[in-house]
Amino acid sequence: xxxxxxxxxxxxxxxxxxxxxxxxxxxxxxxxxxxxxxxxxxxxxxxxxxxxxxxxxxxxxxxxxxxxxxxxxxxxxxxxxxxxxxxxxxxxxxxxxxxxxxxxxxxxxxxxxxxxxxxxxxxxxxxxxxxxxxxxxxxxxxxxxxxxxxxxxxxxxxxxxxxxxxxxxxxxxxxxxxxxxxxxxxxxxxxxxxxxxxxxxxxxxxxxxxxxxxxxxxxxxxxxxxxxxxxxxxxxxxxxxxxxxxxxxxxxxxxxxxxxxxxxxxxxxxxxxxxxxxxxxxxxxxxxxxxxxxxxxxxxxxxxxxxxxxxxxxxxxxxxxxxxxxxxxxxxxxxxxxxxxxxxxxxxxxxxxxxxxxxxxxxxxxxxxxxxxxxxxxxxxxxxxxxxxxxxxxxxxxxxxxxxxxxxxxxxxxxxxxxxxxxxxxxxxxxxxxxxxxx
Numbered sequence: 001x002x003x004x005x006x007x008x009x010x011x012x013x014x015x016x017x018x019x020x021x022x023x024x025x026x027x028x029x030x031x032x033x034x035x036x037x038x039x040x041x042x043x044x045x046x047x048x049x050x051x052x053x054x055x056x057x058x059x060x061x062x063x064x065x066x067x068x069x070x071x072x073x074x075x076x077x078x079x080x081x082x083x084x085x086x087x088x089x090x091x092x093x094x095x096x097x098x099x100x101x102x103x104x105x106x107x108x109x110x111x112x113x114x115x116x117x118x119x120x121x122x123x124x125x126x127x128x129x130x131x132x133x134x135x136x137x138x139x140x141x142x143x144x145x146x147x148x149x150x151x152x153x154x155x156x157x158x159x160x161x162x163x164x165x166x167x168x169x170x171x172x173x174x175x176x177x178x179x180x181x182x183x184x185x186x187x188x189x190x191x192x193x194x195x196x197x198x199x200x201x202x203x204x205x206x207x208x209x210x211x212x213x214x215x216x217x218x219x220x221x222x223x224x225x226x227x228x229x230x231x232x233x234x235x236x237x238x239x240x241x242x243x244x245x246x247x248x249x250x251x252x253x254x255x256x257x258x259x260x261x262x263x264x265x266x267x268x269x270x271x272x273x274x275x276x277x278x279x280x281x282x283x284x285x286x287x288x289x290x291x292x293x294x295x296x297x298x299x300x301x302x303x304x305x306x307x308x309x310x311x312x313x314x315x316x317x318x319x320x321x322x323x324x325x326x327x328x329x330x331x332x333x334x335x336x337x338x339x340x341x342x343x344x345x346x347x348x349x350x351x352x353x354x355x356x357x358x359x360x361x362x363x364x365x366x367x368x369x370x371x372x373x374x375x376x377x378x379x380x381x382x383x384x385x386x387x388x389x390x391x392x393x394x395x396x397x398x399x400x401x402x403x404x405x406x407x408x409x410x411x412x413x414x415x416x417x418x419x420x421x422x423x424x425x426x427x428x429x430x431x432x433x434x435x436x437x438x439x
Contacts, residue, residue: 041069055082091117177203225250235261283309331357355381 026045028034034045041051048057049071052064058071063083065072074085077093084095091101098107100119108119113131122131123143132143137155146155147167153160156167161179170179174186184191185203195205195215204215209227218227222234232239233251242251246258256263257275266275270282280287281299290299294306304311305323314323318330328335329347338347341357348359355365363373363383372383377390390405404411 026034027043028040028045029043031038031040034040038045038047039051039053039057040046041053049059049062052058052069052071055064058064062071062073063078064070065077066079072083074083074095078084078090078095079093081089084090087098088095089098089101089103089107090096091103099109099112101117102108102114102119103117105114108114111122112119113122113127114120115125115127123133123136125141126132126138126143127140129138132138135146136143137146137151138144139149139151147157147160149165150156150162150167151164153162156162159170160167161170161174162168163173163175168174168179170181170191172191173189174180174191175189177184177186180186180191183194185194185198187197187199194203195208197213198204198210198215199213201208201210204210207218207229208215209218209223210216211221211223216227219229219232219239221237222228222239223237225234228234228239231242233242233246235245235247235251242253242263245261246252246263247261249257252258252263255266257266257269257271258264259269259271264270267277267280267287269285270276270287271285273282276282276287280289281293281295282288283293283295288294291301291304291311293309294300294311295309297306300306300311304313305318306312307317307319314325314335316335317333318324318335319333321330324330324335328337329343330336331341331343339349340359342348342354342359343357345352345354348354352359352361353365353367353371354360362371363376365381366372366378366383367381369376369378372378376383376385378384390410393404
């Protein structure tokens with residue numbers, strides 16, 4: 001029996017070794033072509049836990065190193081934190097212990113913070129004020145006691161201010177007015193009382209103003225009205241009572257205005273129309289009532305117009321037609337009734353014309369043939385009968401057919417020697433003939 005068992009065992013070992021050799025040397029394209037404990041790497045079946053393409057091909061104590069595709073024990077070299085054992089992290093391809101080395105504050109213990117990949121104890125080292133307790137601030141590297149050294153005023157007590165490096169007592173040294181006590185100002189980095197020297201009005205007392213670096217009392221000298229008190233205004237650098245002297249209307253009471261440094265009563269004296277009542281206008285110095293006196297027609301009523309500063313009735317005197325009524329026109333400063341006298345045809349009744357300042361009936365005097373009757377034409381401002389004088393053929397009598405105008409006379413057309421019209425293409429011959437037209 002023992003001999004058979006030995007033979008059987010030897011056969012099993014042989015088969016196992018043969019299978020191992022076969023799997024190791026087998027060619028492949030994908031992992032499925034290999035045994036489950038092998039992977040396909042470079043077209044060859046290779047054993048897991050030795051060769052790998054990812055961490056899952058290695059055991060729990062190893063990881064897959066991507067550059068060699070070999071399983072490497074955790075805790076030595078690394079590419080990422082997961083390549084290290086618990087409690088370690090990967091820094092510069094090495095596994096280092098958390099709490100001593102770090103990339104984040106979370107990698108350090110509670111009273112430490114991460115600074116340059118090393119855990120540093122708070123209060124001993126710092127990068128910001130939160131790494132120090134409430135009585136210290138961070139100067140960039142170390143926690144410094146507040147109230148002695150400082151970077152901002154908050155690092156000092158309420159009675160101190162920060163000059164940039166040290167806490168200084170308010171009321172002694174300063175950078176600005178707020179660094180001094182109430183009633184003090186900062187001048188040349190030293191606190192001193194208000195009311196003496198200044199660079200702006202706010203550094204003086206309530207009833208002072210700043211001029212040439214010195215606080216000056218209001219009410220004496222002035223450069224504008226705000227430097228005066230009570231019912232006074234600034235006039236020539238001196239505060240004077242309102243209403244006595246002025247340089248602008250605001251220096252006078254409401255019913256006055258300023259004129260040449262004097263306050264004048266509105267509605268009597270004036271410089272502009274708004275200084276007068278609505279019923280008056282300003283003639284330059286005093287208010288005058290509209291409708292009586294005037295500077296322009298708008299100061300007069302609808303029935304009067306402005307002539308030499310006085311409103312005069314229309315239709316009495318004039319400078320232009322609008323100063324007269326519709327029935328009159330202006331002639332030599334007098335309104336003249338239309339229809340008899342005239343300066344142009346429009347001043348006459350329909351059908352009449354204006355000649356020598358008089359309206360006349362048509363048919364006697366004329367400036368064009370339209371001013372004459374049906375059987376007349378205009379010749380030298382006089383109407384003459386048709387047929388005795390003409391300018392064109394139509395001026396000849398309408399009842400005498402065949403008459404045309406030649407040399408301003410009406411002539412009859414004939415077939416005999418006579419005058420020839422130069423523009424007649426038929427070469428008709430005409431004879432001069434004076435024709436009397438019966439009326």
